[in-house]
Amino acid sequence: MFCTTPEYEERDEEVLRVIQARILGPFDVRMHDRPVLPAARKPKQVLAVLLLNANRVVSTATLMKELWGEDKPKTATAALQTYILQVRKLIQKALVAHGASPKGAKQILTTKENGYGLMTDSADIDLERFTALVAQGRSAFTAEDWDTAARRLRAALGQWTGEPLLDVAAGPVLEVEIRRLEEARLTALELRIEMDMRLGRHHALLSELTALSETHTLNEHLHAQFMLALHRAGRRSQALEVFQRLRRSFIDELGLEPSPELYRLHQLILTADPELHYVPPGLHHV
Secondary structure: OOOOOHHHHHHHHHHOOOEEEEOOOOOEEEEOOEEOOOOOHHHHHHHHHHHHOOOOEEEHHHHHHHHHOOOOOOOHHHHHHHHHHHHHHHHHHHHHHOOOOHHHHHHHEEEEOOEEEEOOOHHHEHHHHHHHHHHHHHHHHHOOOHHHHHHHHHHHHOOOOOOOOOOOOOOHHHHHHHHHHHHHHHHHHHHHHHHHHHOOOHHHHHHHHHHHHHHOOOOHHHHHHHHHHHHHOOOHHHHHHHHHHHHHHHHHHHOOOOOHHHHHHHHHHHOOOHHHOOOOOOOOOO
């Protein structure tokens, strides 16, 4: 329960809004610019799982799975409680340093019957900003406002400073979350490139797509964008080489051929089909 005096009601409400977190790169958590990130591996994992599920209760079973997989020790319950207390003490120190009551830590890192929850305003979490900006970019895309969509998606991708939770030794729960975040980043990147293509920025995209095609050697969408950008930049032979390189990778690594859609793009480039010509926004093919 919050303290019922007006002074502490205001202070506790402030406490609930102060967590600043960086997930999309090196992991960092602060309160009033004071670090609350544990140094030890397992408490750091606990905090990461709770933060990814901010304002929701995370079951003890989920936290134990993250920490020990399917082979938890007999002391798991007591150990988890110890890790929770370690995180809560860091929160208490940050509150005291800010002049707030340490009791507020229990309203931030709550204990429920079946788990724990990190209760915070998520406005200063990079992942939340990324998600909101991507949603804005998709809305602009739906409205065919390519420039706004590109700017929103570029801002979303600017929230990333490296691999998600870069310095956290992830267990099975966080490994799934990290893969989900990486997929969300790649999807946003592909859409931002699509917006830039629709704005006629194919020349400017070539160096970026060169690097991406080397990193994501089996990603058909990125290779298709690379092929189209090269074709529109007047480098048709190189566009065809990109297709052949991807086809070899598919056969060598997967024993498969590329999709019919990619073969169709290859054929359109071979014949220099007008369908592939760049058309500025607001104009249409004749």
